[in-house]
Amino acid sequence: MYTQSLDVPHAVALEPPGADSADQGAQERFDSRIAADQKIEPQDWMPDAYRKTLLRQISQHAHSEIIGMLPEGNWISRAPSLKRKAILLAKVQDEAGHGLYLYSAAETLNSSRGQMVEALHSGRAKYSSIFNYPTLTWADVGVIGWLVDGAAIMNQVPLCRCTYGPYARAMIRICKEESFHQRQGFDALLAMMQGSQAQREMVQESVNRWWWPVLMMFGPSDKESIHSTQTMQWGIKRISNDDLRQKFVDAAIQQAKVLGVTFPDPDLKWNEARGQHDYGTIDWDEFWSVVNGDGPCNKERLATRVKAHDDGAWVREAALAYSAKQTKRAQAKAA
Ligand SMILES: [Fe+2]
Numbered sequence: 361m362y363t364q365s366l367d368v369p370h371a372v373a374l375e376p377p378g379a380d381s382a383d384q385g386a387q388e389r390f391d392s393r394i395a396a397d398q399k400i401e402p403q404d405w406m407p408d409a410y411r412k413t414l415l416r417q418i419s420q421h422a423h424s425e426i427i428g429m430l431p432e433g434n435w436i437s438r439a440p441s442l443k444r445k446a447i448l449l450a451k452v453q454d455e456a457g458h459g460l461y462l463y464s465a466a467e468t469l470n471s472s473r474g475q476m477v478e479a480l481h482s483g484r485a486k487y488s489s490i491f492n493y494p495t496l497t498w499a500d501v502g503v504i505g506w507l508v509d510g511a512a513i514m515n516q517v518p519l520c521r522c523t524y525g526p527y528a529r530a531m532i533r534i535c536k537e538e539s540f541h542q543r544q545g546f547d548a549l550l551a552m553m554q555g556s557q558a559q560r561e562m563v564q565e566s567v568n569r570w571w572w573p574v575l576m577m578f579g580p581s582d583k584e585s586i587h588s589t590q591t592m593q594w595g596i597k598r599i600s601n602d603d604l605r606q607k608f609v610d611a612a613i614q615q616a617k618v619l620g621v622t623f624p625d626p627d628l629k630w631n632e633a634r635g636q637h638d639y640g641t642i643d644w645d646e647f648w649s650v651v652n653g654d655g656p657c658n659k660e661r662l663a664t665r666v667k668a669h670d671d672g673a674w675v676r677e678a679a680l681a682y683s684a685k686q687t688k689r690a691q692a693k694a695a
């Protein structure tokens with residue numbers, strides 16, 4: 361999901377080795393492939409700025425998938441039934457898989473996994489602001505599936521046509537899984553809305569808390585978005601932040617009617633002339649404060665991630681030791 365940080369200034373720029381050593385012909389070949397909407401593959405020459413932009417976007421996307429496991433992971437042991445627990449486990453495992461595909465795609469751009477993980481853990485790399493909000497009730501798990509994964513799909517479907525081959529191919533599989541995530545969230549909420557008054561109130565309260573942060577997931581408005589023009593010219597980004605946000609609002613309103621919930625925005629109404637819904641003003645101060653580290657859970661999320669990495673050190677060491685032993689054995693046999 362979660363590519364908003366593409367548009368966030370001060371995002372980390374990883375600096376892998378390799379100079380921008382194109383001859384004129386290489387640049388022309390690149391430009392004509394982009395113009396023809398053909399894929400760029402890892403072995404192809406590409407401008408350094410294109411590579412760096414993709415590396416920043418894909419690694420931030422990978423970090424978001426991994427950090428995104430935490431808010432929902434908190435509810436696996438408290439799911440209300442075996443069925444919901446199995447669904448949630450599968451969903452959270454999918455997010456781990458998304459992180460892995462994306463780290464692999466980013467590695468094709470001359471960055472190591474270690475460099476990317478270090479950038480995340482040191483706080484230099486960004487991830488989607490949405491995961492810095494707490495999951496206070498079971499309804500939050502449903503709302504994350506419905507709205508957060510729903511917003512992610514809106515953002516990610518156009519990335520399946522991205523000009524960088526490994527990213528586009530990873531996104532095709534990811535989008536299929538995100539669709540399951542969205543549907544399971546909606547289904548969990550529908551069950552609650554058909555339950556008791558207390559359950560319905562829990563869903564509405566959760567929707568009220570998540571609505572505005574979800575709209576922020578699409579990133580700053582088009583006029584504030586610093587990287588958008590170039591990334592659209594390169595065929596990485598296909599639809600602008602504001603256009604994606606509008607598509608999401610229009611779709612979510614129909615789904616909210618089916619569920620029987622409302623969104624906490626008095627300015628939300630159909631605009632006959634535009635053929636779209638108007639909506640209120642987003643609190644961008646809140647957005648920037650969360651992006652810059654002062655959201656409700658930023659420190660907790662990062663600390664949990666760093667601890668998990670440290671706790672897993674023995675697994676990485678054991679795997680390396682085993683691999684070294686196998687190599688030694690193979691060499692001894694060959695000698
Ligand atoms: Fe995901």
Ligand SMILES: [Fe+2]
Nearest residue numbers: 455509538541
């Ligand atoms: Fe997801």
